[in-house]
Amino acid sequence: MKRYLLLAIFLKFLLVITPAEALGVMIENATDILNTSEACAACHGDINTQWKMSLHSSSLLHSIDGIYSFIVDGIEKDPIRKGLPLKGELMKCLNCHAPVMEYASDKFIKEVVDAIKIAGGKSANPEGKKKAKELLSHLNVSCYTCHNLRAVPPPHTPEKQTVYGLHGPGNIKGNAAYHTIKKTTYLDNSIFCMQCHGLYTAPDSERIICSTIAQSYRDQYVAAGGQTTCQECHMTKSNRGHTFPGAYAPVMLKEGMLLEVNARAFKTQSYGEKKWFPAAAITVDITNKAGHRIPDGCMWTSRVLLTVTATDDNDKVIWSAQKEFFEPGLDIEGNRRYDTWEIKDILDYSLQPRKTTTEEYYAVFPEREKLVKIEAKLVYIHKEGLEFPVHSERKVLRYN
Numbered sequence: 001m002k003r004y005l006l007l008a009i010f011l012k013f014l015l016v017i018t019p020a021e022a023l024g025v026m027i028e029n030a031t032d033i034l035n036t037s038e039a040c041a042a043c044h045g046d047i048n049t050q051w052k053m054s055l056h057s058s059s060l061l062h063s064i065d066g067i068y069s070f071i072v073d074g075i076e077k078d079p080i081r082k083g084l085p086l087k088g089e090l091m092k093c094l095n096c097h098a099p100v101m102e103y104a105s106d107k108f109i110k111e112v113v114d115a116i117k118i119a120g121g122k123s124a125n126p127e128g129k130k131k132a133k134e135l136l137s138h139l140n141v142s143c144y145t146c147h148n149l150r151a152v153p154p155p156h157t158p159e160k161q162t163v164y165g166l167h168g169p170g171n172i173k174g175n176a177a178y179h180t181i182k183k184t185t186y187l188d189n190s191i192f193c194m195q196c197h198g199l200y201t202a203p204d205s206e207r208i209i210c211s212t213i214a215q216s217y218r219d220q221y222v223a224a225g226g227q228t229t230c231q232e233c234h235m236t237k238s239n240r241g242h243t244f245p246g247a248y249a250p251v252m253l254k255e256g257m258l259l260e261v262n263a264r265a266f267k268t269q270s271y272g273e274k275k276w277f278p279a280a281a282i283t284v285d286i287t288n289k290a291g292h293r294i295p296d297g298c299m300w301t302s303r304v305l306l307t308v309t310a311t312d313d314n315d316k317v318i319w320s321a322q323k324e325f326f327e328p329g330l331d332i333e334g335n336r337r338y339d340t341w342e343i344k345d346i347l348d349y350s351l352q353p354r355k356t357t358t359e360e361y362y363a364v365f366p367e368r369e370k371l372v373k374i375e376a377k378l379v380y381i382h383k384e385g386l387e388f389p390v391h392s393e394r395k396v397l398r399y400n
């Protein structure tokens with residue numbers, strides 16, 4: 001017990017001294033941002049373990065390809081952007097991917113940009129790459145980002161060295177002498193998540209379209225009567241807590257889409273012909289049970305692929321059809337692009353929330369078939385080679 005008390009006193013010291021973000025001072029070098037979530041982990045171990053499983057804990061490294069290409073192609077090859085202050089440009093991504101960088105000195109911004117170029121680039125020796133990645137692994141959507149920096153709705157600003165929570169002081173077992181706690185209902189509101197999961201307007205008015213969830217949540221889901229919050233589906237439900245599962249979690253993908261297949265066998269004849277051909281009227285219903293479109297943008301290669309195939313007795317494919325649900329991004333000239341910083345408009349072929357999308361097919365098979373198996377498959381594709389099967393359903397049709 002006594003040891004714990006000593007540890008707590010030591011941690012209190014750590015907590016107040018180390019995380020520069022807590023002090024609201026300039027971050028001058030890597031050690032200033034190191035261990036901020038670890039400082040919380042000492043007492044909130046379970047939550048820290050959950051958070052480490054979430055993409056929030058690797059929100060820069062997981063998007064490194066996109067952020068690298070923004071620096072190398074977007075900034076360095078564009079004479080206008082190149083002339084603008086580097087920090088302002090970089091924050092067009094890091095405002096959401098690593099918000100603490102708002103408090104970084106110009107020198108440290110430069111250090112991080114160099115690390116991104118090494119970690120994201122093809123060359124560089126393995127040792128240098130490892131070092132760069134180590135530094136960048138500390139830039140993320142940290143505990144302090146959500147419980148302080150973004151925990152207060154603008155125009156209010158968070159108080160330094162304060163942790164914002166839903167309950168306020170004294171409601172969880174234990175003693176909060178380690179940090180000041182302020183109560184806020186903002187953390188429980190979808191708008192809290194929508195700060196980062198939606199369109200972004202930079203201080204210079206440039207619009208960045210990365211995630212488009214906030215817009216489809218508000219305009220398609222809530223507008224159609226949806227009442228569940230982001231926190232209810234992504235945190236409270238099934239005790240997901242701070243793991244924040246999304247489109248990389250098979251269980252979420254399965255929960256987000258329902259697939260129903262109906263197929264009716266009949267026979268058909270071309271006009272004037274004497275022969276009868278086996279045929280099917282196939283209906284596929286896909287229902288979006290999430291709180292927003294599926295899939296969402298930013299990984300601009302993401303798509304949900306529906307494949308319907310008919311196979312014969314020997315499993316030979318005798319008919320097939322495909323349909324993709326996606327959200328292509330367009331640049332200012334109206335050309336389809338895949339890099340975040342080039343996307344200025346979108347087209348919407350995604351699955352809409354609270355809606356059932358129906359695909360109907362009229363399929364005609366070879367004359368000889370007596371038994372035809374119809375299979376519908378849904379696959380979520382992040383990019384080539386990174387795919388998750390979601391659902392599949394079969395029907396068997398017989399002809400005499």
Ligand code: HEC
Nearest residue numbers: 063066067092093096196197200210211296298299340341
């Ligand atoms: C308004 C906040 C915001 C801004 C600004 C922003 N992003 Fe994102 N970004 C997100 C969120 C949230 C996700 C997760 C999206 C999802 O899966 O729905 C994301 C995801 C990504 C991904 C895909 C990660 C993956 O593999 O699934 C890439 C790449 C990316 N962002 C790059 C960028 C780049 C480059 C910029 C700057 C030009 C940028 N982002 C600006 C919020 C933002």
Ligand code: HEC
Nearest residue numbers: 037040044047048051056141142143146166187188231235
């Ligand atoms: C993406 C934002 C986000 C991040 C990152 C985040 N939290 Fe939370 N946290 C929340 C929200 C939202 C709630 C309220 C959840 C709810 O509705 O039950 C919460 C709740 C909590 C609670 C109260 C739990 C309870 O039982 O009432 C604690 C403690 C906490 N977080 C600590 C942490 C720690 C420690 C970290 C880092 C390891 C962290 N959080 C990272 C958003 C976040």
Ligand code: HEC
Nearest residue numbers: 040043143163165166167168169170171172174175176178
């Ligand atoms: C030395 C232990 C200790 C450390 C370190 C610590 N906390 Fe806590 N924290 C607690 C205790 C104890 C409570 C419960 C307090 C209460 O209910 O009055 C708590 C409660 C909370 C809550 C819930 C507040 C609410 O209203 O529900 C949040 C959020 C939180 N801590 C976040 C953090 C974050 C973020 C960090 C790191 C910057 C951190 N804590 C570091 C001990 C600690």
Ligand code: HEC
Nearest residue numbers: 055059062063096097141193196230234244245246247248
């Ligand atoms: C400070 C900005 C920020 C806030 C606030 C925030 N997020 Fe995120 N979130 C991100 C970023 C950035 C990513 C993407 C990281 C990546 O893939 O590189 C992400 C990823 C996610 C993912 C995983 C996405 C996937 O592709 O599977 C989910 C789910 C998620 N966030 C839910 C939430 C919820 C729910 C809230 C509110 C309680 C929230 N986030 C608050 C920035 C934020």
Ligand code: HEC
Nearest residue numbers: 193197217228229230233246247252256290291294295296
């Ligand atoms: C009714 C439940 C529900 C609600 C409400 C909800 N989500 Fe989701 N969310 C899901 C499911 C299920 C998935 C997995 C399917 C998918 O990829 O969309 C998901 C996926 C995601 C992803 C990954 C999307 C992708 O395609 O990369 C992010 C990020 C996310 N949600 C954030 C949010 C945010 C932010 C809110 C609130 C504005 C929210 N969600 C509201 C159920 C919900």
